[in-house]
Amino acid sequence: MVDRKRILIVEDEFIIGDVLANILKQAGYSVCGIADSVNEALQMLEEYKPEFVLLDIYLKGKLTGIDLAGTLTDMNIPFIYISANSNQKVLDAAKMTNPYGFVIKPFRDKDVLTALDIAVYRHDNLLENGSRQTAHLQKKAAEILASSQTWELKMLQFGKAVQPYIPFEFLSFGLAQDNHDTFYELGFYRTGYDEYQVIGVNELMMITSLKLNELVRLKSNDIKGQIATWYDGNELDALLQSPSLKKVYTDKYHLRSHLTLPVMLPGGRVAYFNFYSRRPDAYQPDHLLLCNRFQPVVENFTDKMLNHEDSPLSSGNENYTKKQPAVISSQPNPFSGIIGNSYLLLNVFDNVTQVARADASVLILGESGTGKEKIAERIHALSLRKDKPFIKINCAALPTSLIDSELFGHEKGAFTGAHEKKIGRFEQAHSGTIFLDEIGELPLESQSKLLRVLQEREIERIGGRTVIKTDVRIIAATNRDLTKEVAEGRFRLDLFYRINVFPIVMPPLRDRKEDIPDLANHFLAIYARKIGKTVRGISPQVLENMTNYHWPGNIRELENLIERNVLLTKDDMITNMALPTQLEPHQHSTSATPEPVISTMSDGERAHIMAALKKCNGKIWGEGGAASLLNLPPTTLNSKMKKLGIRKDFGA
Ligand SMILES: Nc1ncnc2c1ncn2[C@@H]1O[C@H](COP(=O)(O)OP(=O)(O)OP(=O)(O)O)[C@@H](O)[C@H]1O
Incomplete structure (x- = not known):
């Protein structure tokens, strides 16, 4: 149960202020005052020291809620806007003040309480807040x-x-x-x-x-x-x-x-x-x-x-x-094995160091193949839970019907085919970390169940009667724009707020080109050893071409390309490397004589898969899905898509 806070309402319409106060009081909050102007709010802030503020934008007097927001930030008092304003400029200005939430009038009781619940949760969990820092x-x-x-x-x-x-x-x-x-x-x-x-x-x-x-x-x-x-x-x-x-x-x-x-x-x-x-x-x-x-x-x-x-x-x-x-x-480097020292990657390392021991939920955002999973592993390894399980689940690789049983487990006989009791991933991860990869693919129904686990910290196996307490840290990752998913109704806003406590953005490879030569040489050494070939290096011209390429599949694509070239090369030096065709590899190349581009096997495969996806409107699973059209198990298609850097919306 959340700690009930002392709240100040700043609202110039008396009736709305009163309604809000009632909603809050009934939910157990204490309302310390209703101010109708910024000046009155400033006095009440001084007098009542509220822990939270509900803030209207237009108030009595010249000053607006947006003006007050700066003072609230300075005083470290979190606030939520409650406004009927739909002027984009005003909304943008309000957004810039970093509110903890936004409720649009007219509102339902539930809207206000959910927004407040999320805001309180976020504030209490905000990493290293002022005094701790x-x-x-x-x-x-x-x-x-x-x-x-x-x-x-x-x-x-x-x-x-x-x-x-x-x-x-x-x-x-x-x-x-x-x-x-x-x-x-x-x-x-x-x-x-x-x-x-x-x-x-x-x-x-x-x-x-x-x-x-x-x-x-x-x-x-x-x-x-x-x-x-x-x-x-x-x-x-x-x-x-x-x-x-x-x-x-x-x-x-x-x-x-x-x-x-x-x-x-x-x-x-x-x-x-x-x-x-x-x-x-x-x-x-x-x-x-x-x-x-x-x-x-x-x-x-x-x-x-x-x-x-x-x-x-x-x-x-x-x-x-x-x-x-x-x-x-100072050695040892906790990020050894994660190659690159571009400032964008160093920034990610700093974020990881900051969040790892804090036990907060982490959301890792970034395109496919940028290293999200690697970063999730490192967060766990640097956390106080490092000796406990790290359980990974790819939400995209499971058929919808199996997701709940996979996450939460089931009792014997819970449904047709449930011959044995199954312990779900959450239970397996107890006292450790669960990594929910591609969380953006989770169906809405499972999102509700996940939300409950996060709120109540307990699960129920399918067909089970008992509630099982869990203590699990959540790390989630997605290559989708979750705010867009929320806007389009495919992702729950409340779940988004719960998991978006500490976002870490993995930069795409094209934004950290300076890391490409190191990564290429790193994978060269790995695959030369694995394959048992002596390959000394990659020619400067090839490295330059690689640096100019767009890398839609990011590091995974680079890794696969190096593996293939180590396999194919007859020399001890890679002096020629065909980069995938469709993305204008020489776009920015300074090379005077561009290398001829040879279409590779995987280019053909990629084109084939993309055509199938297009035909099926992006559907992978089930009847009329690309997997059945290609006569492939959906999981195989999924991993092929990953390998080739094809996104679910079949762009690359
Ligand atoms: N900085 C790095 N140094 C070395 N290898 C890396 C680095 N980043 C990623 N890799 C490797 O690249 C591949 C893709 O990384 P990873 O699976 O972590 O990406 P991802 O963002 O989780 O992809 P997806 O969204 O498709 O699941 C893996 O083989 C991983 O080991």
Whole structure:
């Protein structure tokens, strides 16, 4: 049963406010007030400290619910909009404020209570909410300060402790450049999951071919803000019109967004933690909120570090020189075997690290073959449940009639053919993790049952009379756009909210092309060993073609292609590789003489399957389905489609 909250209603129509209050009270919530304007709401927030707010958009007075939303976010009070407004612009503006839900007027009691139930659940389960995050960082900072590492390693450890909350590919720490005697700046450039290049002054001079006095001059051009600020791609471009040290970093490391966190120190000195990312939209208002929360911890840490015995910043004029080796990495890497160090993949690793031990439900989104299952396994392996079962079920590979019995089990004689009692996957996964792959394919009826398991944490075997308690962590994955599925009535909204507690998006391979050569060589080594051939490598031209290809089937497609080519090659080097035809492999190729494209066996197979799917309107199972047309068992067709990167809606 959910903890009943103290709720403030902000609504200018008296009758609606009253109706809402009654609905809430009858459901056991406590209503601490009904405000009809933003000003009155602000007073009531102060007075009653509500735990939740139901918020209308248009209110008495000039200010709207959208204006109030920012204050609620600052106060860490979750809110749901209740509005009749259908103006798209207004709805978009409301959406930008990150509400916990949206109920459209006129509403039924059930709508309000379900939205609230989901919102309360989400808020309570929100990972590492404010105080936990700060407490966590504080604990880390104390551990780092008490450790016997060098000064710069401590700075790096602190940056790494902040990384899950404020991501970066480059972090620089330094004192504001207010005179020309000293230059204190230390950079950390992320090169792998837990690998950083330390950039001290000497490295900086080497990398930039600039002299110290030039760096000093550039740094004095950097904006010296007094409060934490973030810049997205466009803002950063505008900020860096003229030469500065920040511009040197962004040009050198291809950084596209930036967040600066100034730290006020005793004696009026100002230090900066400058975070940079390659994503143009890496920083959001939430990060500023975090900066505010973290401020005392960061100030305390920085102050202690400045007075640290080997601090280069406390000892007068000495410019900072790095003492550590150039690359710092702490082994072992929990993501070994997952190849790639593009910033998009590193971002996924950060998310996994953050969520793994939190026990929250995780939804992994991404196209087919992007590594969703691999990531699910890693979340389990890094969780406190790691020694308990990890049970995987592919919701798409089961005929509808068998899904419930597979998930929840059945008693002997429960239905024709149920000769034996069957323990379902949920029961098997007890105290461990269940991975519901392709959850978007789950029929609506099974979705309701799944929802019940998530809410009540208990299951019933088909034909069974007893309720069985389960303690299972859910990781779900889908290549569908679930919000679209919800909009089109194929996926339950309440289930979507339950599983969408912590979404992780797997980037498609075409968005992380820099990982392609490493992946190709990784699979080459695996298949050469498996097949027993000596294949030394892949020619640069082939690698370039691969990098320019679109990879609709993502890593699975790349893996299959390498396997086939290892099998086919007669040389010890792969110098020629036919890429599938239909997707303009040389679209962006810089190659002067494009390689002739040879259609492969799987091209024919793919075309054949796609034609069958088209004929059957995408239906795979049962009468009139593509499987029977092709004379294949549906499960075989399904796995062939996966292998060839064909989606259920038969696009590729
Ligand atoms: N980063 C990676 N490094 C090495 N191998 C990978 C990586 N990502 C995925 N793979 C391999 O690619 C194949 C496809 O990955 P996986 O099955 O995890 O994808 P998926 O997104 O779950 O696909 P689907 O949606 O079709 O189920 C697997 O063989 C997996 O081991």
